[in-house]
Amino acid sequence: TDNLVEPPVPTPVNTAGDLVEAAKRAAGRRAVEDYLSPEFRYVGIGSGSTIKYVVEAIADLPRDVTAKMKFVPTGSQSRALIREAKLTVLAIDDLVLEFNERVPGQQYLDVCFDGADEVDPELNCIKGGGACHYQEKLVAKFSKQFVCVADYRKEVPNLLTSWVGIPIEVQPLATEAVRRELLLLGSKKPFVRSGLPGKAGSIVTDNGNNVIDAPFPPLLLNSQADQMDPSKGLWTVDALASRIKAITGVLEVGVFSGHTGPEALQKGMGGEKPVKV
């Protein structure tokens, strides 16, 4: 009869995967511990697989603290996360309507938490791996502080060291025209992001648009502007992001500037130095 009993199948130990999940959870918990004040009323919640640990940590806080807060999602995925955690969802456009006076610098949110695909030493980020970067940038721009929640794998000396290309959200009618402009800026084979494996066609964002991923050589830090050479496709982070943003048909570029100078993007980060945990 022993022959009829199958030996138990050993569960494979996925050490690398477990380590990464532990790092994401640690980053999410630390972000909430260090940057979510119980006084806050409006909190932005970004997208991606790390952000679920931020929401998990918030959901573990005392109910009388979180009940006073409203959470603004950056897309359908984060809206579902907030709802599942039984926290109050507030849409971006409804957030603005809660304020009847002009808010300096559009800083409606006390803080927002979001993930990143890559982060450089100036805290510039590539975002948009999940194609949510337009609403993510809107929420970041509306926040007093942007907290980038990133594990050890995301830290790079220069953006585009490990990530394939800059995610760019494009209105569908302009997709091919934008792709050609990107070639002129020195991108190597910009491509329209396709859907799930086995499904034909390009992905459609929460805003009904396409995404182009544009590979470039690693981006120079803003402090390395003296080495910039657009004829060789060598750009600083801010110079390339603003050139791409200026192309007609581009809704948003998945580059978040970390610098704190007096330029326009500084306002976008709420005028505060962005932080990384």
Ligand code: 5RP
């Ligand atoms: C989605 C994003 C995400 O924040 C980014 O892709 C990081 O995701 P993950 O936490 O899963 O690594 O920008 O558009």
